[in-house]
Amino acid sequence: MALLKCVDLTKKYGKRIVVNKASLYVKSGEIVGLLGPNGAGKTTLFSMILGLVIPNFGSIHIDDVELTHVPVFRRALMGITYLPQETSVFNGLTVGENLEIVFENLKVPMEERIKRVRKLLKDFGIFKLRDQRASLLSGGEKRRLELARMMTLNPKFILLDEPFSGIDPLTVKDIQRMILKLKSENIGIIVTDHSVSEIEKIVDRLYVIHKGEILAQGLPYEVLSNPKVIDNYIGRELLSDISKDKVDEEL
Known part of the structure:
Protein backbone atom coordinates (compact mmCIF):
# COMPACT_ATOMS: atom_id res chain seq x y z
CA MET A 1 0.00 0.00 0.00
CA SER A 88 -7.70 18.80 -21.64
CA VAL A 89 -8.50 16.50 -24.58
CA PHE A 90 -6.71 16.98 -27.90
CA ASN A 91 -9.63 18.26 -29.96
CA GLY A 92 -7.92 17.74 -33.31
CA LEU A 93 -7.39 14.02 -32.66
CA THR A 94 -9.86 11.15 -32.54
CA VAL A 95 -10.78 9.53 -29.24
CA GLY A 96 -8.48 6.60 -29.93
CA GLU A 97 -5.61 8.86 -31.00
CA ASN A 98 -5.87 10.77 -27.71
CA LEU A 99 -4.75 7.58 -25.97
CA GLU A 100 -2.39 6.31 -28.65
CA ILE A 101 -0.29 9.47 -28.55
CA VAL A 102 0.49 8.93 -24.87
CA PHE A 103 1.61 5.35 -25.41
CA GLU A 104 3.67 6.49 -28.40
CA ASN A 105 5.50 9.04 -26.24
CA LEU A 106 6.08 6.32 -23.64
CA LYS A 107 7.57 4.17 -26.41
CA VAL A 108 5.14 1.32 -25.75
CA PRO A 109 5.44 -1.39 -28.48
CA MET A 110 2.70 -1.23 -31.12
CA GLU A 111 1.08 -4.58 -30.27
CA GLU A 112 0.80 -3.73 -26.58
CA ARG A 113 -0.30 -0.19 -27.43
CA ILE A 114 -3.26 -1.43 -29.48
CA LYS A 115 -4.26 -3.86 -26.74
CA ARG A 116 -4.12 -1.28 -23.95
CA VAL A 117 -5.94 1.42 -25.93
CA ARG A 118 -8.73 -1.03 -26.73
CA LYS A 119 -9.06 -2.04 -23.07
CA LEU A 120 -9.17 1.56 -21.80
CA LEU A 121 -11.76 2.56 -24.39
CA LYS A 122 -13.96 -0.32 -23.23
CA ASP A 123 -13.33 0.27 -19.52
CA PHE A 124 -14.49 3.88 -19.79
CA GLY A 125 -17.42 3.27 -22.13
CA ILE A 126 -16.07 5.13 -25.16
CA PHE A 127 -15.06 2.27 -27.46
CA LYS A 128 -17.84 3.08 -29.95
CA LEU A 129 -16.53 6.65 -30.13
CA ARG A 130 -12.92 5.64 -30.89
CA ASP A 131 -12.93 7.11 -34.43
CA GLN A 132 -14.81 10.31 -33.55
CA ARG A 133 -13.07 13.66 -33.25
CA ALA A 134 -12.63 14.63 -29.62
CA SER A 135 -13.97 18.11 -30.39
CA LEU A 136 -17.40 16.57 -31.08
CA LEU A 137 -17.71 14.83 -27.71
CA SER A 138 -20.12 15.94 -25.00
CA GLY A 139 -18.77 17.22 -21.69
CA GLY A 140 -19.31 13.83 -20.05
CA GLU A 141 -17.66 11.94 -22.92
CA LYS A 142 -14.63 14.22 -22.70
CA ARG A 143 -14.40 13.49 -18.97
CA ARG A 144 -14.42 9.74 -19.70
CA LEU A 145 -11.66 10.20 -22.26
CA GLU A 146 -9.59 12.25 -19.83
CA LEU A 147 -9.94 9.59 -17.14
CA ALA A 148 -8.94 6.90 -19.64
CA ARG A 149 -5.93 8.94 -20.71
CA MET A 150 -4.77 9.31 -17.11
CA MET A 151 -4.77 5.53 -16.78
CA THR A 152 -2.23 5.19 -19.60
CA LEU A 153 0.38 6.21 -17.00
CA ASN A 154 -0.57 3.47 -14.50
Missing part, protein backbone atom coordinates in the same frame (compact mmCIF):
# COMPACT_ATOMS: atom_id res chain seq x y z
CA ALA A 2 1.34 3.42 -1.00
CA LEU A 3 0.88 6.66 0.94
CA LEU A 4 0.92 10.21 -0.42
CA LYS A 5 1.49 12.62 2.45
CA CYS A 6 1.71 16.42 2.64
CA VAL A 7 3.03 17.99 5.84
CA ASP A 8 2.61 21.65 6.84
CA LEU A 9 2.55 22.94 3.26
CA THR A 10 2.79 26.72 3.17
CA LYS A 11 2.79 29.08 0.20
CA LYS A 12 3.23 32.83 0.35
CA TYR A 13 3.16 35.45 -2.37
CA GLY A 14 4.82 38.50 -0.90
CA LYS A 15 3.14 39.04 2.45
CA ARG A 16 -0.02 37.18 1.45
CA ILE A 17 -0.27 33.62 2.78
CA VAL A 18 -2.31 31.54 0.33
CA VAL A 19 -1.86 28.16 2.03
CA ASN A 20 -0.83 27.96 5.68
CA LYS A 21 0.57 24.76 7.24
CA ALA A 22 -1.83 22.46 5.39
CA SER A 23 -1.38 18.73 6.03
CA LEU A 24 -3.26 15.87 4.37
CA TYR A 25 -2.73 12.31 3.21
CA VAL A 26 -4.31 9.69 0.97
CA LYS A 27 -3.68 5.95 0.88
CA SER A 28 -3.96 3.45 -1.94
CA GLY A 29 -7.58 2.47 -2.52
CA GLU A 30 -8.98 5.55 -0.77
CA ILE A 31 -10.91 8.59 -1.98
CA VAL A 32 -10.28 11.82 -0.11
CA GLY A 33 -12.31 14.97 -0.69
CA LEU A 34 -10.97 18.51 -0.50
CA LEU A 35 -13.76 21.04 -0.09
CA GLY A 36 -13.60 24.79 0.12
CA PRO A 37 -14.95 27.98 -1.44
CA ASN A 38 -13.27 29.71 -4.37
CA GLY A 39 -10.03 31.31 -3.23
CA ALA A 40 -9.64 28.97 -0.25
CA GLY A 41 -6.32 27.56 -1.48
CA LYS A 42 -7.43 24.30 -3.13
CA THR A 43 -5.76 24.99 -6.48
CA THR A 44 -2.51 26.13 -4.87
CA LEU A 45 -2.44 23.03 -2.67
CA PHE A 46 -2.97 20.81 -5.73
CA SER A 47 -0.26 22.74 -7.59
CA MET A 48 2.23 22.10 -4.80
CA ILE A 49 1.46 18.36 -4.78
CA LEU A 50 1.96 18.25 -8.56
CA GLY A 51 5.18 20.27 -8.47
CA LEU A 52 3.80 23.23 -10.41
CA VAL A 53 4.34 25.44 -7.35
CA ILE A 54 7.17 25.04 -4.84
CA PRO A 55 6.10 25.53 -1.19
CA ASN A 56 7.88 28.03 1.04
CA PHE A 57 7.65 25.52 3.84
CA GLY A 58 6.55 21.94 4.39
CA SER A 59 7.13 18.65 2.59
CA ILE A 60 5.51 16.12 0.23
CA HIS A 61 6.22 12.38 0.31
CA ILE A 62 5.25 9.13 -1.36
CA ASP A 63 5.99 6.60 1.34
CA ASP A 64 9.54 7.44 2.50
CA VAL A 65 10.55 9.33 -0.66
CA GLU A 66 10.42 13.13 -0.42
CA LEU A 67 9.06 14.89 -3.52
CA THR A 68 9.04 18.51 -2.38
CA HIS A 69 11.62 19.65 -4.95
CA VAL A 70 11.15 16.86 -7.50
CA PRO A 71 10.11 18.22 -10.95
CA VAL A 72 6.64 17.66 -12.39
CA PHE A 73 7.59 15.01 -14.96
CA ARG A 74 9.37 12.87 -12.36
CA ARG A 75 6.35 13.02 -10.06
CA ALA A 76 4.24 11.77 -12.96
CA LEU A 77 6.66 8.88 -13.49
CA MET A 78 6.41 8.14 -9.76
CA GLY A 79 2.65 7.80 -10.09
CA ILE A 80 0.98 11.19 -9.52
CA THR A 81 -1.48 12.23 -12.25
CA TYR A 82 -3.88 15.15 -12.54
CA LEU A 83 -7.21 15.93 -14.19
CA PRO A 84 -7.76 19.70 -14.44
CA GLN A 85 -11.18 21.31 -14.25
CA GLU A 86 -10.89 22.65 -17.81
CA THR A 87 -11.12 20.10 -20.61
CA PRO A 155 -0.97 6.01 -11.69
CA LYS A 156 -0.72 5.34 -7.98
CA PHE A 157 -2.47 8.60 -7.10
CA ILE A 158 -4.93 10.77 -9.03
CA LEU A 159 -5.81 14.40 -8.32
CA LEU A 160 -9.21 15.39 -9.72
CA ASP A 161 -10.02 19.10 -9.86
CA GLU A 162 -13.82 19.56 -9.92
CA PRO A 163 -14.46 16.54 -12.17
CA PHE A 164 -18.25 17.07 -12.09
CA SER A 165 -18.08 20.62 -13.43
CA GLY A 166 -19.98 21.26 -16.66
CA ILE A 167 -21.67 17.86 -16.98
CA ASP A 168 -25.31 16.82 -16.55
CA PRO A 169 -26.60 14.99 -13.43
CA LEU A 170 -26.86 11.57 -15.11
CA THR A 171 -23.30 11.81 -16.36
CA VAL A 172 -22.17 12.89 -12.89
CA LYS A 173 -23.39 9.52 -11.59
CA ASP A 174 -21.47 7.72 -14.34
CA ILE A 175 -18.27 9.60 -13.48
CA GLN A 176 -18.80 8.84 -9.79
CA ARG A 177 -19.06 5.14 -10.62
CA MET A 178 -15.84 5.33 -12.63
CA ILE A 179 -14.03 7.06 -9.77
CA LEU A 180 -15.20 4.32 -7.40
CA LYS A 181 -13.92 1.74 -9.88
CA LEU A 182 -10.50 3.41 -9.85
CA LYS A 183 -10.56 3.18 -6.08
CA SER A 184 -11.28 -0.56 -6.33
CA GLU A 185 -8.12 -0.86 -8.44
CA ASN A 186 -6.13 0.37 -5.41
CA ILE A 187 -5.56 3.91 -6.67
CA GLY A 188 -5.51 6.75 -4.15
CA ILE A 189 -7.68 9.69 -5.21
CA ILE A 190 -7.94 13.30 -4.04
CA VAL A 191 -10.97 15.05 -5.47
CA THR A 192 -11.86 18.70 -5.04
CA ASP A 193 -15.21 20.36 -5.67
CA HIS A 194 -17.41 23.12 -4.35
CA SER A 195 -20.51 20.88 -4.47
CA VAL A 196 -20.91 19.25 -1.07
CA SER A 197 -23.65 16.86 -2.22
CA GLU A 198 -21.70 15.36 -5.15
CA ILE A 199 -18.37 14.87 -3.43
CA GLU A 200 -19.83 13.58 -0.15
CA LYS A 201 -21.35 10.60 -1.95
CA ILE A 202 -18.05 8.99 -2.93
CA VAL A 203 -15.34 9.97 -0.45
CA ASP A 204 -13.98 8.00 2.49
CA ARG A 205 -12.63 11.08 4.25
CA LEU A 206 -12.98 14.83 3.88
CA TYR A 207 -10.80 17.87 4.35
CA VAL A 208 -12.24 21.39 4.35
CA ILE A 209 -9.87 24.23 3.56
CA HIS A 210 -10.78 27.81 4.44
CA LYS A 211 -8.58 30.88 3.96
CA GLY A 212 -5.62 28.63 3.26
CA GLU A 213 -5.92 26.51 6.40
CA ILE A 214 -7.37 23.05 6.97
CA LEU A 215 -10.51 23.84 8.93
CA ALA A 216 -11.59 20.24 9.61
CA GLN A 217 -10.85 16.67 8.57
CA GLY A 218 -12.34 13.23 9.15
CA LEU A 219 -15.31 11.12 8.09
CA PRO A 220 -17.73 13.00 5.79
CA TYR A 221 -20.68 13.35 8.14
CA GLU A 222 -18.45 14.30 11.07
CA VAL A 223 -16.72 17.01 9.05
CA LEU A 224 -19.92 18.38 7.55
CA SER A 225 -21.50 18.48 11.01
CA ASN A 226 -18.56 20.41 12.43
CA PRO A 227 -19.76 23.84 13.67
CA LYS A 228 -16.72 25.58 12.15
CA VAL A 229 -17.47 24.05 8.74
CA ILE A 230 -21.16 24.94 8.99
CA ASP A 231 -20.46 28.54 9.97
CA ASN A 232 -17.62 29.18 7.54
CA TYR A 233 -18.53 27.06 4.54
CA ILE A 234 -21.68 25.05 3.97
CA GLY A 235 -24.18 27.10 5.97
CA ARG A 236 -26.66 25.74 8.46
CA GLU A 237 -29.49 25.64 5.95
CA LEU A 238 -27.65 22.97 3.93
CA LEU A 239 -26.88 20.65 6.82
CA SER A 240 -30.30 18.99 6.73
CA ASP A 241 -29.69 18.00 3.08
CA ILE A 242 -26.49 16.08 3.81
CA SER A 243 -27.05 12.33 3.94
CA LYS A 244 -25.24 10.12 6.42
CA ASP A 245 -25.05 7.43 3.73
CA LYS A 246 -21.81 7.61 1.73
CA VAL A 247 -23.36 6.33 -1.50
CA ASP A 248 -26.48 4.57 -2.73
CA GLU A 249 -26.40 0.87 -3.53
CA GLU A 250 -27.09 1.79 -7.17
CA LEU A 251 -24.01 4.03 -7.49
Whole structure:
Protein backbone atom coordinates (compact mmCIF):
# COMPACT_ATOMS: atom_id res chain seq x y z
CA MET A 1 0.00 0.00 0.00
CA ALA A 2 1.34 3.42 -1.00
CA LEU A 3 0.88 6.66 0.94
CA LEU A 4 0.92 10.21 -0.42
CA LYS A 5 1.49 12.62 2.45
CA CYS A 6 1.71 16.42 2.64
CA VAL A 7 3.03 17.99 5.84
CA ASP A 8 2.61 21.65 6.84
CA LEU A 9 2.55 22.94 3.26
CA THR A 10 2.79 26.72 3.17
CA LYS A 11 2.79 29.08 0.20
CA LYS A 12 3.23 32.83 0.35
CA TYR A 13 3.16 35.45 -2.37
CA GLY A 14 4.82 38.50 -0.90
CA LYS A 15 3.14 39.04 2.45
CA ARG A 16 -0.02 37.18 1.45
CA ILE A 17 -0.27 33.62 2.78
CA VAL A 18 -2.31 31.54 0.33
CA VAL A 19 -1.86 28.16 2.03
CA ASN A 20 -0.83 27.96 5.68
CA LYS A 21 0.57 24.76 7.24
CA ALA A 22 -1.83 22.46 5.39
CA SER A 23 -1.38 18.73 6.03
CA LEU A 24 -3.26 15.87 4.37
CA TYR A 25 -2.73 12.31 3.21
CA VAL A 26 -4.31 9.69 0.97
CA LYS A 27 -3.68 5.95 0.88
CA SER A 28 -3.96 3.45 -1.94
CA GLY A 29 -7.58 2.47 -2.52
CA GLU A 30 -8.98 5.55 -0.77
CA ILE A 31 -10.91 8.59 -1.98
CA VAL A 32 -10.28 11.82 -0.11
CA GLY A 33 -12.31 14.97 -0.69
CA LEU A 34 -10.97 18.51 -0.50
CA LEU A 35 -13.76 21.04 -0.09
CA GLY A 36 -13.60 24.79 0.12
CA PRO A 37 -14.95 27.98 -1.44
CA ASN A 38 -13.27 29.71 -4.37
CA GLY A 39 -10.03 31.31 -3.23
CA ALA A 40 -9.64 28.97 -0.25
CA GLY A 41 -6.32 27.56 -1.48
CA LYS A 42 -7.43 24.30 -3.13
CA THR A 43 -5.76 24.99 -6.48
CA THR A 44 -2.51 26.13 -4.87
CA LEU A 45 -2.44 23.03 -2.67
CA PHE A 46 -2.97 20.81 -5.73
CA SER A 47 -0.26 22.74 -7.59
CA MET A 48 2.23 22.10 -4.80
CA ILE A 49 1.46 18.36 -4.78
CA LEU A 50 1.96 18.25 -8.56
CA GLY A 51 5.18 20.27 -8.47
CA LEU A 52 3.80 23.23 -10.41
CA VAL A 53 4.34 25.44 -7.35
CA ILE A 54 7.17 25.04 -4.84
CA PRO A 55 6.10 25.53 -1.19
CA ASN A 56 7.88 28.03 1.04
CA PHE A 57 7.65 25.52 3.84
CA GLY A 58 6.55 21.94 4.39
CA SER A 59 7.13 18.65 2.59
CA ILE A 60 5.51 16.12 0.23
CA HIS A 61 6.22 12.38 0.31
CA ILE A 62 5.25 9.13 -1.36
CA ASP A 63 5.99 6.60 1.34
CA ASP A 64 9.54 7.44 2.50
CA VAL A 65 10.55 9.33 -0.66
CA GLU A 66 10.42 13.13 -0.42
CA LEU A 67 9.06 14.89 -3.52
CA THR A 68 9.04 18.51 -2.38
CA HIS A 69 11.62 19.65 -4.95
CA VAL A 70 11.15 16.86 -7.50
CA PRO A 71 10.11 18.22 -10.95
CA VAL A 72 6.64 17.66 -12.39
CA PHE A 73 7.59 15.01 -14.96
CA ARG A 74 9.37 12.87 -12.36
CA ARG A 75 6.35 13.02 -10.06
CA ALA A 76 4.24 11.77 -12.96
CA LEU A 77 6.66 8.88 -13.49
CA MET A 78 6.41 8.14 -9.76
CA GLY A 79 2.65 7.80 -10.09
CA ILE A 80 0.98 11.19 -9.52
CA THR A 81 -1.48 12.23 -12.25
CA TYR A 82 -3.88 15.15 -12.54
CA LEU A 83 -7.21 15.93 -14.19
CA PRO A 84 -7.76 19.70 -14.44
CA GLN A 85 -11.18 21.31 -14.25
CA GLU A 86 -10.89 22.65 -17.81
CA THR A 87 -11.12 20.10 -20.61
CA SER A 88 -7.70 18.80 -21.64
CA VAL A 89 -8.50 16.50 -24.58
CA PHE A 90 -6.71 16.98 -27.90
CA ASN A 91 -9.63 18.26 -29.96
CA GLY A 92 -7.92 17.74 -33.31
CA LEU A 93 -7.39 14.02 -32.66
CA THR A 94 -9.86 11.15 -32.54
CA VAL A 95 -10.78 9.53 -29.24
CA GLY A 96 -8.48 6.60 -29.93
CA GLU A 97 -5.61 8.86 -31.00
CA ASN A 98 -5.87 10.77 -27.71
CA LEU A 99 -4.75 7.58 -25.97
CA GLU A 100 -2.39 6.31 -28.65
CA ILE A 101 -0.29 9.47 -28.55
CA VAL A 102 0.49 8.93 -24.87
CA PHE A 103 1.61 5.35 -25.41
CA GLU A 104 3.67 6.49 -28.40
CA ASN A 105 5.50 9.04 -26.24
CA LEU A 106 6.08 6.32 -23.64
CA LYS A 107 7.57 4.17 -26.41
CA VAL A 108 5.14 1.32 -25.75
CA PRO A 109 5.44 -1.39 -28.48
CA MET A 110 2.70 -1.23 -31.12
CA GLU A 111 1.08 -4.58 -30.27
CA GLU A 112 0.80 -3.73 -26.58
CA ARG A 113 -0.30 -0.19 -27.43
CA ILE A 114 -3.26 -1.43 -29.48
CA LYS A 115 -4.26 -3.86 -26.74
CA ARG A 116 -4.12 -1.28 -23.95
CA VAL A 117 -5.94 1.42 -25.93
CA ARG A 118 -8.73 -1.03 -26.73
CA LYS A 119 -9.06 -2.04 -23.07
CA LEU A 120 -9.17 1.56 -21.80
CA LEU A 121 -11.76 2.56 -24.39
CA LYS A 122 -13.96 -0.32 -23.23
CA ASP A 123 -13.33 0.27 -19.52
CA PHE A 124 -14.49 3.88 -19.79
CA GLY A 125 -17.42 3.27 -22.13
CA ILE A 126 -16.07 5.13 -25.16
CA PHE A 127 -15.06 2.27 -27.46
CA LYS A 128 -17.84 3.08 -29.95
CA LEU A 129 -16.53 6.65 -30.13
CA ARG A 130 -12.92 5.64 -30.89
CA ASP A 131 -12.93 7.11 -34.43
CA GLN A 132 -14.81 10.31 -33.55
CA ARG A 133 -13.07 13.66 -33.25
CA ALA A 134 -12.63 14.63 -29.62
CA SER A 135 -13.97 18.11 -30.39
CA LEU A 136 -17.40 16.57 -31.08
CA LEU A 137 -17.71 14.83 -27.71
CA SER A 138 -20.12 15.94 -25.00
CA GLY A 139 -18.77 17.22 -21.69
CA GLY A 140 -19.31 13.83 -20.05
CA GLU A 141 -17.66 11.94 -22.92
CA LYS A 142 -14.63 14.22 -22.70
CA ARG A 143 -14.40 13.49 -18.97
CA ARG A 144 -14.42 9.74 -19.70
CA LEU A 145 -11.66 10.20 -22.26
CA GLU A 146 -9.59 12.25 -19.83
CA LEU A 147 -9.94 9.59 -17.14
CA ALA A 148 -8.94 6.90 -19.64
CA ARG A 149 -5.93 8.94 -20.71
CA MET A 150 -4.77 9.31 -17.11
CA MET A 151 -4.77 5.53 -16.78
CA THR A 152 -2.23 5.19 -19.60
CA LEU A 153 0.38 6.21 -17.00
CA ASN A 154 -0.57 3.47 -14.50
CA PRO A 155 -0.97 6.01 -11.69
CA LYS A 156 -0.72 5.34 -7.98
CA PHE A 157 -2.47 8.60 -7.10
CA ILE A 158 -4.93 10.77 -9.03
CA LEU A 159 -5.81 14.40 -8.32
CA LEU A 160 -9.21 15.39 -9.72
CA ASP A 161 -10.02 19.10 -9.86
CA GLU A 162 -13.82 19.56 -9.92
CA PRO A 163 -14.46 16.54 -12.17
CA PHE A 164 -18.25 17.07 -12.09
CA SER A 165 -18.08 20.62 -13.43
CA GLY A 166 -19.98 21.26 -16.66
CA ILE A 167 -21.67 17.86 -16.98
CA ASP A 168 -25.31 16.82 -16.55
CA PRO A 169 -26.60 14.99 -13.43
CA LEU A 170 -26.86 11.57 -15.11
CA THR A 171 -23.30 11.81 -16.36
CA VAL A 172 -22.17 12.89 -12.89
CA LYS A 173 -23.39 9.52 -11.59
CA ASP A 174 -21.47 7.72 -14.34
CA ILE A 175 -18.27 9.60 -13.48
CA GLN A 176 -18.80 8.84 -9.79
CA ARG A 177 -19.06 5.14 -10.62
CA MET A 178 -15.84 5.33 -12.63
CA ILE A 179 -14.03 7.06 -9.77
CA LEU A 180 -15.20 4.32 -7.40
CA LYS A 181 -13.92 1.74 -9.88
CA LEU A 182 -10.50 3.41 -9.85
CA LYS A 183 -10.56 3.18 -6.08
CA SER A 184 -11.28 -0.56 -6.33
CA GLU A 185 -8.12 -0.86 -8.44
CA ASN A 186 -6.13 0.37 -5.41
CA ILE A 187 -5.56 3.91 -6.67
CA GLY A 188 -5.51 6.75 -4.15
CA ILE A 189 -7.68 9.69 -5.21
CA ILE A 190 -7.94 13.30 -4.04
CA VAL A 191 -10.97 15.05 -5.47
CA THR A 192 -11.86 18.70 -5.04
CA ASP A 193 -15.21 20.36 -5.67
CA HIS A 194 -17.41 23.12 -4.35
CA SER A 195 -20.51 20.88 -4.47
CA VAL A 196 -20.91 19.25 -1.07
CA SER A 197 -23.65 16.86 -2.22
CA GLU A 198 -21.70 15.36 -5.15
CA ILE A 199 -18.37 14.87 -3.43
CA GLU A 200 -19.83 13.58 -0.15
CA LYS A 201 -21.35 10.60 -1.95
CA ILE A 202 -18.05 8.99 -2.93
CA VAL A 203 -15.34 9.97 -0.45
CA ASP A 204 -13.98 8.00 2.49
CA ARG A 205 -12.63 11.08 4.25
CA LEU A 206 -12.98 14.83 3.88
CA TYR A 207 -10.80 17.87 4.35
CA VAL A 208 -12.24 21.39 4.35
CA ILE A 209 -9.87 24.23 3.56
CA HIS A 210 -10.78 27.81 4.44
CA LYS A 211 -8.58 30.88 3.96
CA GLY A 212 -5.62 28.63 3.26
CA GLU A 213 -5.92 26.51 6.40
CA ILE A 214 -7.37 23.05 6.97
CA LEU A 215 -10.51 23.84 8.93
CA ALA A 216 -11.59 20.24 9.61
CA GLN A 217 -10.85 16.67 8.57
CA GLY A 218 -12.34 13.23 9.15
CA LEU A 219 -15.31 11.12 8.09
CA PRO A 220 -17.73 13.00 5.79
CA TYR A 221 -20.68 13.35 8.14
CA GLU A 222 -18.45 14.30 11.07
CA VAL A 223 -16.72 17.01 9.05
CA LEU A 224 -19.92 18.38 7.55
CA SER A 225 -21.50 18.48 11.01
CA ASN A 226 -18.56 20.41 12.43
CA PRO A 227 -19.76 23.84 13.67
CA LYS A 228 -16.72 25.58 12.15
CA VAL A 229 -17.47 24.05 8.74
CA ILE A 230 -21.16 24.94 8.99
CA ASP A 231 -20.46 28.54 9.97
CA ASN A 232 -17.62 29.18 7.54
CA TYR A 233 -18.53 27.06 4.54
CA ILE A 234 -21.68 25.05 3.97
CA GLY A 235 -24.18 27.10 5.97
CA ARG A 236 -26.66 25.74 8.46
CA GLU A 237 -29.49 25.64 5.95
CA LEU A 238 -27.65 22.97 3.93
CA LEU A 239 -26.88 20.65 6.82
CA SER A 240 -30.30 18.99 6.73
CA ASP A 241 -29.69 18.00 3.08
CA ILE A 242 -26.49 16.08 3.81
CA SER A 243 -27.05 12.33 3.94
CA LYS A 244 -25.24 10.12 6.42
CA ASP A 245 -25.05 7.43 3.73
CA LYS A 246 -21.81 7.61 1.73
CA VAL A 247 -23.36 6.33 -1.50
CA ASP A 248 -26.48 4.57 -2.73
CA GLU A 249 -26.40 0.87 -3.53
CA GLU A 250 -27.09 1.79 -7.17
CA LEU A 251 -24.01 4.03 -7.49
